[in-house]
Amino acid sequence: MKFFRLRFNKQLPAVFLLLLLLFCTGCQSRPTVSTSSSSPASELTIITSFYPMQIMAMNITRDVPGVKVINLTKPITGCLHDYQMTPDDVITLNRGQIFIVNGADMESFLSKVVTQLPQLKIIEASRGLQLLPGSGDSAANPHVWVSVSGAIQEVQNISEQLAQLDPARADQYHSNAAAYIAQLSALRDRMHQQLDSLPNRNIVTFHEAFPYFAQEFNLNIISVVEREPGSEPSAAELSVAIQQIRQANVKAIFAEPQYPTKAAEAIARETGARVYTLDPAVTGPVAADAYIKIMEANLQVLREALS
Numbered sequence: 001m002k003f004f005r006l007r008f009n010k011q012l013p014a015v016f017l018l019l020l021l022l023f024c025t026g027c028q029s030r031p032t033v034s035t036s037s038s039s040p041a042s043e044l045t046i047i048t049s050f051y052p053m054q055i056m057a058m059n060i061t062r063d064v065p066g067v068k069v070i071n072l073t074k075p076i077t078g079c080l081h082d083y084q085m086t087p088d089d090v091i092t093l094n095r096g097q098i099f100i101v102n103g104a105d106m107e108s109f110l111s112k113v114v115t116q117l118p119q120l121k122i123i124e125a126s127r128g129l130q131l132l133p134g135s136g137d138s139a140a141n142p143h144v145w146v147s148v149s150g151a152i153q154e155v156q157n158i159s160e161q162l163a164q165l166d167p168a169r170a171d172q173y174h175s176n177a178a179a180y181i182a183q184l185s186a187l188r189d190r191m192h193q194q195l196d197s198l199p200n201r202n203i204v205t206f207h208e209a210f211p212y213f214a215q216e217f218n219l220n221i222i223s224v225v226e227r228e229p230g231s232e233p234s235a236a237e238l239s240v241a242i243q244q245i246r247q248a249n250v251k252a253i254f255a256e257p258q259y260p261t262k263a264a265e266a267i268a269r270e271t272g273a274r275v276y277t278l279d280p281a282v283t284g285p286v287a288a289d290a291y292i293k294i295m296e297a298n299l300q301v302l303r304e305a306l307s
Contacts, residue, residue, distance in 0.1 A: 044166060047072055047096035049107050051282050052145040053125060053158075055291045057100050059180040060159050062288060064172045070096065071286075085113070093117060098165055100158055104131055104142035123161040125154035132211050146280045147212035148188040148295060152181050187292050191217065191299050198306040204245055204253045204273070206264060209280035217302075222248045225263060233263050245271045252305035254278040276305045 044067045048054040054071040061067045072092055090113060093099065099114070101107045103124035114120060129150070131140035144150035159177035163170035195217050203214070204223045214221050223244045225233050233241070245253070245267065253273045255264040264275045278301060281294045 042066065044068070044098065044169075045070060045096045046098045046100060046162075047093055047120075049073065049099070049101040049110070051284060052151070052291065053100045053102060054286065055281075055284075055288070056125070056145075056151070056155050056158055056180075058286075058288050060155065060162065060173055060177050062176050064169055064176070067169065085110075093120065096120060098123060098162065100125065100162075102126055102142055102144070102154070104129075104140050104144065105134075105138060106142040121165050123158055123165070125157050127157055127161070129153055129157070132215070135208060141208060141211055143209045143280065144212055145291075146209055147216045148184055148191065149216050150212050151291065152184045152188070155181055155184070183292060187295055188216075191295070194299060194303055195306070198303070200251060200306040202248050202250045203306075204241065204250055204267075205278070206255050206259060209256065209282075210254070210278065213278075213280075222250055225253075225267065226259075238263065238267065241267055242270045245273055252276055254301075254305075256280060258283055274305070276301050278302075 046057055046061065046067065046069045048057050048069060048071045050073045051071065054069065057069045061069055070092060072089055093113060094117060097119075098121045100123045101110070103126040106126075114122070126142065126144050129144060131142070131144070133139070134141045145154055155177055159173045163173045166173070201218060201220045202222050203219050204225065205214075205221055206224070206226045208224055210219075210221065213219070223241045225237070225241050244250075250271070250273055253264050253268055253271075253275050255261045255275055255277055257277050257279050261275055261277075267273065268275050278298050279294050281291050284290045284294055287293075
């Protein structure tokens with residue numbers, strides 16, 4: 001399952017996209033990324049694929065002169081699963097010199113466009129990380145950032161790759177990344193201090209956004225109700241989930257703020273479990289401390305649900 005998918009707008013033929021790319025590339029001058037530490041730092045536009053990459057990039061480039069971060073996708077409905085690319089998105093990609101993606105097949109639907117922009121340098125946040133297995137046709141679960149440790153690794157990855165592509169600003173990137181990683185490490189310590197001793201470790205989630213989070217904090221995901229985001233579980237799937245919840249005496253069902261809670265509430269009525277909300281940090285305020293605040297809110301929810 002891919003929690004976040006990009007699709008071409010069915011009303012926007014691929015041929016039109018390619019023509020648009022050729023037009024933009026041919027008519028627009030593009031500054032290049034500095035490749036030498038002795039070269040002066042030019043204006044740099046960094047495009048991020050979606051919200052968690054945007055927050056990481058904002059922290060790594062914080063107060064770095066000449067660097068602009070633009071997020072590609074717009075969470076119009078609060079859910080990025082059915083995001084459809086527009087001509088403006090293609091133009092946005094063409095404006096950038098560096099494109100930060102999560103990787104792990106998260107942004108697979110962008111490949112047709114990105115291949116038409118060979119000058120766009122790609123930074124893959126999950127590169128080289130040990131990934132958990134996915135489900136269905138997904139070889140790996142891409143939701144690395146939902147774990148605080150995973151977010152730390154991705155920040156480190158982005159800063160190192162960014163420093164290689166833009167060595168004139170490498171020291172600033174490394175310094176900012178170190179400061180943000182220190183904040184994330186402190187957050188992780190607080191969460192362990194408050195969660196490790198909680199007696200109840202069994203949870204039920206919707207979608208497969210939380211395996212890395214569960215692994216980090218030793219939570220046992222008994223059931224994943226809606227493996228494909230936006231797809232209502234069948235009666236048979238609901239029946240299986242209800243049986244699993246009763247057998248494991250699960251007290252907490254975790255829905256996500258980006259999706260309706262109808263199925264979760266139906267299961268809760270049948271099992272006596274209570275519905276809570278855990279946020280996988282795929283939407284939210286555009287602020288440098290947004291991820292930390294989202295995880296702190298998750299911490300309070302877990303303390304209440306698992307006590």
